[in-house]
Amino acid sequence: MAIMFNIKSLYNIACDSFQPAGKTTIWLLKIMIPISFAVCLMEYYGIIAWCAQWLNPLFCHIGLPGASSIAFLTGATATTYAALAVMMTMQLTLRQATVIAIMVLICHALPLECTVNKKVGSKPFRMGFLRICGALLAAVFLNFVLPEMSEPFSSSMISAEESTIGEVLKAWIASSLKLSAMIFAIIYALMFIQRFMEKYGLMQKLTKPLEPLMVLFGLPRNAAYLWLVGNVLGISYGSAVMLQLEDEGKISREEANEVNYHLIMNHSMLEDTLVFATAGVSALWILGTRLLFAFVLVWCRKLLQYLKHSKFQYNN
Numbered sequence: 001m002a003i004m005f006n007i008k009s010l011y012n013i014a015c016d017s018f019q020p021a022g023k024t025t026i027w028l029l030k031i032m033i034p035i036s037f038a039v040c041l042m043e044y045y046g047i048i049a050w051c052a053q054w055l056n057p058l059f060c061h062i063g064l065p066g067a068s069s070i071a072f073l074t075g076a077t078a079t080t081y082a083a084l085a086v087m088m089t090m091q092l093t094l095r096q097a098t099v100i101a102i103m104v105l106i107c108h109a110l111p112l113e114c115t116v117n118k119k120v121g122s123k124p125f126r127m128g129f130l131r132i133c134g135a136l137l138a139a140v141f142l143n144f145v146l147p148e149m150s151e152p153f154s155s156s157m158i159s160a161e162e163s164t165i166g167e168v169l170k171a172w173i174a175s176s177l178k179l180s181a182m183i184f185a186i187i188y189a190l191m192f193i194q195r196f197m198e199k200y201g202l203m204q205k206l207t208k209p210l211e212p213l214m215v216l217f218g219l220p221r222n223a224a225y226l227w228l229v230g231n232v233l234g235i236s237y238g239s240a241v242m243l244q245l246e247d248e249g250k251i252s253r254e255e256a257n258e259v260n261y262h263l264i265m266n267h268s269m270l271e272d273t274l275v276f277a278t279a280g281v282s283a284l285w286i287l288g289t290r291l292l293f294a295f296v297l298v299w300c301r302k303l304l305q306y307l308k309h310s311k312f313q314y315n316n
Helices: 007-044 047-062 066-077 080-087 094-106 110-119 124-145 165-199 202-217 221-233 235-247 253-263 269-278 283-315
Strands: none
Touching (some): 007 165, 047 124, 066 080, 066 094, 066 124, 080 094, 080 165, 080 269, 094 124, 110 235, 124 283, 165 221, 202 283, 221 235, 221 253, 221 269, 235 253, 253 283, 269 283
């Protein structure tokens, strides 16, 4: 049956999306702005450079300056937005920013998302460990395959060595205003898409064509809806849907756990990609790398399970 759209319903969705988008943006900025400001001052006064010297031996092997570890650690403990705010206070090339972005997208908000994973039957420490390893391996992989991209990632930033504190703060304010506007635009668009898909039941309509893709990814065919929710709404919202389907008996706890192995590498494809693509990182590198690592993780797990099962049968 054809879906009928009308201007009034679209207008209502647009209006309804405005307030929650603004509220979410303010909540994020309350986290991001203080972190970004602190990092800006730390970089100017040489504190980050001092801290970075301890991580340089590790990060130099993946083509990154030691100072970039601050952005990675911020993302791992907080949000992708907070990591991006830190990145925009640093002197990075687009190549370096691409590597950090994908590390952060694979490994972000670990305390929150690992707790959510636990609720649907996955082991939180295992999920966290796999994401940290995945982020580091992705960085090594990208350091080998990425072409040279020497253009600056954040053109608004100026060298701290050649600037006064006033010039640095002026550049930080300009960068923060730009980032704030970008975040609101992204969140508003996501709110609109989410409400639009809910109103017209598009999530359920899109799952059937995705079943062959689930087989390719090594997931159960009936996991298409969970995969779509996780990639449109993220792990937190996706886990809420998983719990509901588990309670209704439509999916087993083990099937939900299988989907989580894919989603820890690749979730929120729409939001996460928009966040960094708007800042200049290639969407193709983001999507391609995350899908590749999700594919490899799930099939490696299946292979290990098969070998373990075969060994058990042989011993018996």
